[in-house]
Amino acid sequence: MAKMTLEELRKLRDKKKVEIKKRDVSDRDTHIIVGMGTCGIAAGGKVVLDTFLRELDSRHLDNVIVTQTGCMGLCYVEPTVEVISPGMPPVIYGKVDASVVKRIVDEHIVGKQMVSDHVFDRPSADIIKDGGK
Amino acid sequence: MAFRNYILVCGGTACESSKASAIYDALVAECQAQGVSKDVQVVKTGCFGFCEQGPIVKILPEDSFYVRVKPEDAKELVSEHIVKGREVKRLLYDKDSSKKHAKVEDIKFYQKQFRIVLRNCGFIDPENIDEYIAREGYGALEKVLFEMTEDDVINELKIAGLRGRGGAGFPTWMKWNFSKQVESDDKFIVCNADEGDPGAYMDRSTLEGDPHSVLEAMTIAGHTIGANHGIIYIRAEYPLAIKRLEIAMKQARDYGLLGKNILGSGFDFDIEIRLGAGAFVCGEETALLASIEGHRGMPVPRPPFPAVRGLWSHPTVINNVETWANIPIIILKGGAWFERIGTPDSHGTKVFALTGKIRNSGLVEVPMGTTLREIIYDIGGGIANDKEFKAVQTGGPSGGVITKDYLDTPIDFGSLVKLGSMMGSGGMIVMDEDDCIVDVAKFYLNFTVDESCGKCAPCRVGGRSLSNILEKITKGDGTLDDLDKMAEIGNAMKKASLCALGQTAPNPILSTVKYFKDEYLAHIVEKKCPAGKCKSLITYSINVDKCIGCTACARKCPVQAISGERRAPHKIDPSLCIKCGVCLETCKFGAVEVH
Numbered sequence: 094m095a096k097m098t099l100e101e102l103r104k105l106r107d108k109k110k111v112e113i114k115k116r117d118v119s120d121r122d123t124h125i126i127v128g129m130g131t132c133g134i135a136a137g138g139k140v141v142l143d144t145f146l147r148e149l150d151s152r153h154l155d156n157v158i159v160t161q162t163g164c165m166g167l168c169y170v171e172p173t174v175e176v177i178s179p180g181m182p183p184v185i186y187g188k189v190d191a192s193v194v195k196r197i198v199d200e201h202i203v204g205k206q207m208v209s210d211h212v213f214d215r216p217s218a219d220i221i222k223d224g225g226k
Numbered sequence: 227m228a229f230r231n232y233i234l235v236c237g238g239t240a241c242e243s244s245k246a247s248a249i250y251d252a253l254v255a256e257c258q259a260q261g262v263s264k265d266v267q268v269v270k271t272g273c274f275g276f277c278e279q280g281p282i283v284k285i286l287p288e289d290s291f292y293v294r295v296k297p298e299d300a301k302e303l304v305s306e307h308i309v310k311g312r313e314v315k316r317l318l319y320d321k322d323s324s325k326k327h328a329k330v331e332d333i334k335f336y337q338k339q340f341r342i343v344l345r346n347c348g349f350i351d352p353e354n355i356d357e358y359i360a361r362e363g364y365g366a367l368e369k370v371l372f373e374m375t376e377d378d379v380i381n382e383l384k385i386a387g388l389r390g391r392g393g394a395g396f397p398t399w400m401k402w403n404f405s406k407q408v409e410s411d412d413k414f415i416v417c418n419a420d421e422g423d424p425g426a427y428m429d430r431s432t433l434e435g436d437p438h439s440v441l442e443a444m445t446i447a448g449h450t451i452g453a454n455h456g457i458i459y460i461r462a463e464y465p466l467a468i469k470r471l472e473i474a475m476k477q478a479r480d481y482g483l484l485g486k487n488i489l490g491s492g493f494d495f496d497i498e499i500r501l502g503a504g505a506f507v508c509g510e511e512t513a514l515l516a517s518i519e520g521h522r523g524m525p526v527p528r529p530p531f532p533a534v535r536g537l538w539s540h541p542t543v544i545n546n547v548e549t550w551a552n553i554p555i556i557i558l559k560g561g562a563w564f565e566r567i568g569t570p571d572s573h574g575t576k577v578f579a580l581t582g583k584i585r586n587s588g589l590v591e592v593p594m595g596t597t598l599r600e601i602i603y604d605i606g607g608g609i610a611n612d613k614e615f616k617a618v619q620t621g622g623p624s625g626g627v628i629t630k631d632y633l634d635t636p637i638d639f640g641s642l643v644k645l646g647s648m649m650g651s652g653g654m655i656v657m658d659e660d661d662c663i664v665d666v667a668k669f670y671l672n673f674t675v676d677e678s679c680g681k682c683a684p685c686r687v688g689g690r691s692l693s694n695i696l697e698k699i700t701k702g703d704g705t706l707d708d709l710d711k712m713a714e715i716g717n718a719m720k721k722a723s724l725c726a727l728g729q730t731a732p733n734p735i736l737s738t739v740k741y742f743k744d745e746y747l748a749h750i751v752e753k754k755c756p757a758g759k760c761k762s763l764i765t766y767s768i769n770v771d772k773c774i775g776c777t778a779c780a781r782k783c784p785v786q787a788i789s790g791e792r793r794a795p796h797k798i799d800p801s802l803c804i805k806c807g808v809c810l811e812t813c814k815f816g817a818v819e820v821h
Contacts, residue, residue, distance in 0.1 A: 095482075096481065097483070098489060103368075105356065106360060113350070115232070116269075116349065117349075160287060163311065
C-alpha cells in the first residue's frame with residue numbers, strides 16, 4: 094500500500110468500519126436463529142444462513158445477530174428460521190429458501206410485517222429459562 | 227465478505243504463555259479441516275484483561291466467553307459451536323448459569339469497568355492497522371493536522387483535565403505547553419514504556435493490544451509542540467510488545483501515517499524504539515533520558531524539567547503509555563466528554579493490574595472514583611481461597627498499604643496520597659491474613675534498595691539502613707527504638723533524595739508502621755510473627771492428639787527432622803527443622819502447628 098492521502102484514509106476507514114462493526118454485538122436487538130439440525134441442513138439450511146448474512150450485509154443492517162441452532166422439531170417444513178425482533182411476536186418461519194429470506198429481511202425486519210404465508214409456529218416456552226425451578 | 231462467526235483469541239503475553247498461539251493455529255487449521263474457513267474469521271487480539279481465566283477465546287455473534295482453553299479444544303469448538311451452533315458448555319466461564327448463554331455483559335468482572343485506554347484491547351487484531359483505522363483510528367491525527375491549531379489541542383487537553391498516568395499525576399496539557407513555548411531547533415517526544423513496578427503490566431498490555439493508539443498520540447504531540455522525532459523507551463523484557471510496535475510502525479510508515487509529509491500535511495514525524503535493560507530507576511524521566519543518550523541510567527536534579535531541557539538538551543515531552551493511549555480519544559470526543567468521567571480531582575479512568583491473593587486477577591479499567599471495595603470484591607471477586615482480607619498495596623514500591631477501614635475510599639490521585647499510598651502506575655496487590663506485613667515491607671524496600679542507582683546518599687545509605695533494621699526485626703532482634711529510627715531515616719530520605727525512587731522508597735515502611743503497628747510490636751516485643759511468615763520467629767510442632775502416625779510428613783520432610791513410629795504420634799526436632807512448611811501442607815489432619 095502506497096502512502097495515503099487524507100481522502101484515501103477516510104475512504105479506507107469507512108470501508109473497514111462496516112467490516113469491524115459486525116464484530117460488535119452490543120446494541121443488537123434482532124435475532125435470527127436458523128435451524129441447522131441434520132434435517133435443516135439437508136433441506137438447505139446452509140443456503141438460508143448464507144443468504145441471510147449476504148442480504149443483511151447488502152442492506153447494512155447491523156442490528157441483527159444471526160446464529161444457528163439444532164432441530165426445532167418442525168422437520169416437515171424445514172428449513173426453519175426463528176426471528177425475534179422488537180415490537181414483533183417471536184415467530185418461526187418454515188419452508189424458507191433464498192427468496193423467502195429476502196422477504197423476511199424486507200418485510201419482517203425492515204417493514205415490521207410478518208411474512209404470513211410462511212409462519213408455522215411460535216417458539217415453545219423455555220422451561221429452563223428460570224434455571225429449571 | 228460476510229462472516230458467520232468471529233473467533234477472537236487473546237494474544238496478550240499471559241495468554242500467549244499458556245499456548246494462545248497454538249490455540250489460534252489450531253482453530254485456523256480446524257476451520258480449514260471442517261470446511262468453514264470461509265465463514266469464520268479467526269482474530270488474534272490484545273489482552274481481554276481477565277488473565278486469571280486465560281487463555282480466553284470469545285466467539286461472536288453469540289458472545290460466548292470461553293476460558294482456560296487448550297489447543298486440543300479447538301476441534302470441539304469448531305465442530306460444536308461453529309458447525310452445529312451449540313456452545314461448548316464445559317469451557318464457558320459461567321457453566322452453572324441458569325441463563326442460556328454466558329455472555330460477556332453478564333460477567334461481573336466486566337460490569338463495573340469502563341474501557342477508554344483498553345477500548346481496542348481484546349477487540350481488534352493489533353497487528354493489522356486497518357482494524358485500528360476502522361475503530362476511528364488516526365481520526366484524531368486527521369483532526370489535529372487539518373482542523374485544529376496547536377493551541378486548540380492543548381486547550382482540549384486542559385478541558386479534559388488529563389493527568390499523567392505514570393505515577394506523579396502531572397497535568398498533561400501543562401507539560402506539552404512548556405515544551406511548545408520553548409524556542410528550539412529540535413524537540414523530542416518520548417514514550418515511557420519502562421514499566422517496572424512489581425506486578426504491574428497495564429502498559430505492556432496496552433502496547434500489545436493497541437500499539438497504534440500510542441503511535442497516533444505521539445504524532446499528535448509532535449505536531450502540537452513542534453517535534454519531528456519520537457522515541458519509545460521500552461524494556462527488553464517485553465518482546466511481544468516490541469514486536470507488535472515494530473509491526474505497527476512499519477504499517478503506519480507504509481500508509482504514510484508516520485514519516486515525511488504525513489497525509490500530505492507537510493508535517494514530518496517518525497518514531498524509533500530504544501530498549502532498556504530493565505533498571506527500575508530508568509522509569510524516572512531524567513534517568514530514562516540519560517539512558518537514551520547512552521549514559522548510565524541515573525537521575526539528575528530537576529528543574530530544569532525535561533519539558534524545557536530534556537533529551538540532548540532539547541525540550542522533550544515524556545508521557546507514560548497509558549497517558550498516550552488516552553489522547554486520541556480525547557481529541558476525537560472532546561475534552562468535555564473526558565472531563566465528565568471520574569471525580570472533580572481526577573478525570574477519566576485508570577487501568578489497574580489486579581494481582582495477589584485475589585480470585586480474579588487481571589487487568590481492569592475503572593472510572594476514577596470507583597472504590598477499592600468495588601475493584602477488589604465486585605470486579606476481583608474477593609479474596610482467593612476464602613481467606614480474610616488484610617490490605618491492598620497500591621503504587622508499587624513507591625506506594626503504601628491500604629487497610630480494611632479505608633476500602634470505601636474512592637480512588638483518585640488525591641485520596642490515595644491522603645492515605646499514605648499513591649496511585650502509582652497502577653499495580654494493585656491484594657494481601658490476605660497469611661501475609662506478614664513486615665515481610666511485605668521488607669520485600670518492597672529490598673526491591674528499591676537493589677534498584678537504587680547509588681548516586682545520592684539519602685537513597686543509597688538510607689535504604690540500606692532501613693533494610694538492615696527490618697532484617698533485624700524479622701530475625702527477632704528488633705528493639706522498640708527501631709520504629710523511631712525507621713521513621714527518622716524514612717523522613718530524611720523523603721526530603722533529601724534526588725529522585726522519586728529514593729523519595730518514595732520509605733513509603734511501604736511508613737505506611738505499614740502506621741496501619742499495622744501491632745504487627746511490628748508482635749515481632750519486636752513478643753518475638754512472634756502472627757502470620758507465620760518470618761522463619762526466625764516461628765516453630766513447627768506436632769499436636770500429639772491430632773497426629774495419627776501416618777508418616778506422611780516424615781516422608782516429605784527434606785531434612786529428616788521428623789521422627790516417630792508408625793501409628794504413633796510424630797515429633798519435629800527444632801534443631802534440624804528448616805521451617806520450609808512442607809509438613810504443614812502435607813498433613814491431612816491439621817496436626818502440624820505453627821507458633
